[in-house]
Amino acid sequence: MDVHVVEHPLAAARLTVMRDERSDSVVFRAALHELTTLLVYEATRDIDAERFEIRTPVAATTGVRLANPPLLVPVLRAGLGMADAAHRLLPEATMGFVGLARDEETHEPRAYMESLPEDLTGRRVVVLDPMVATGGSLLRCCEMIAERGCTDISVVCVLAAPEGIRKLEESGLPLTVTTASVDEGLNEAAYIVPGLGDAGDRQFGHYRRF
Numbered sequence: 001m002d003v004h005v006v007e008h009p010l011a012a013a014r015l016t017v018m019r020d021e022r023s024d025s026v027v028f029r030a031a032l033h034e035l036t037t038l039l040v041y042e043a044t045r046d047i048d049a050e051r052f053e054i055r056t057p058v059a060a061t062t063g064v065r066l067a068n069p070p071l072l073v074p075v076l077r078a079g080l081g082m083a084d085a086a087h088r089l090l091p092e093a094t095m096g097f098v099g100l101a102r103d104e105e106t107h108e109p110r111a112y113m114e115s116l117p118e119d120l121t122g123r124r125v126v127v128l129d130p131m132v133a134t135g136g137s138l139l140r141c142c143e144m145i146a147e148r149g150c151t152d153i154s155v156v157c158v159l160a161a162p163e164g165i166r167k168l169e170e171s172g173l174p175l176t177v178t179t180a181s182v183d184e185g186l187n188e189a190a191y192i193v194p195g196l197g198d199a200g201d202r203q204f205g206h207y208r209r210f
């Protein structure tokens, strides 16, 4: 499994804002939006493009367009903060939605929403979730996508823990991961260390849902 860590000072600076506990939700969401643009740019370097003929006001030339626009899948809630930035870069993309919430005690993901096209054969799917901690949530999401025939999944996240990367790798699913950092590991509550806290809470607030 390919893991691409985007090492760029602009990405590192946005990530630092997200890590900083002093950043409020407005600042946090803005940094996530900007960082997502950088990460999706890197994650789509190898996307299929086709050439076609156009005219500038001066001469005929060859242009480029996406051959097969991908499906974007933000994982609710936290991935919602990446959806708009990704969609701006890929305006031709369609969007599906998966809702997952980790149980606070067992850390197992609970699925509460699945809105995906029935057939994903031949499509690239770009999954957006800022955090890969134990990897359980992303694994569940990627299984839903692979069950629909997808063989080309790009996971775009902000932070990954080695434990989560390992779980995704062991799954044998056809995926690549693009991230701004692979952090040290997980604490006893399965939070990423040093991490940035709970990416959903930092954007949308903390409340009990189930």
Ligand SMILES: O=P(O)(O)OC[C@H]1O[C@H](OP(=O)(O)OP(=O)(O)O)[C@H](O)[C@@H]1O
Residues within 6 Å of the ligand: 075, 076, 077, 078, 079, 100, 101, 102, 103, 107, 109, 129, 130, 131, 132, 133, 134, 135, 136, 137, 138, 164, 190, 198, 199, 200, 201
């Ligand atoms: O790798 P894992 O151990 O599964 O943890 C990562 C998941 O945890 C967070 O979501 P959370 O369950 O907190 O839901 P939220 O986005 O609604 O806050 C995050 O956005 C991932 O989906």
Ligand SMILES: O=c1cc[nH]c(=O)[nH]1
Residues within 6 Å of the ligand: 078, 131, 133, 190, 191, 192, 193, 195, 196, 197, 198, 199, 200
């Ligand atoms: O560190 C973590 C782990 C899971 N989910 C988060 O939002 N943050």
Ligand SMILES: [Mg+2]
Residues within 6 Å of the ligand: 078, 198, 199, 200, 201
């Ligand atoms: Mg959360």
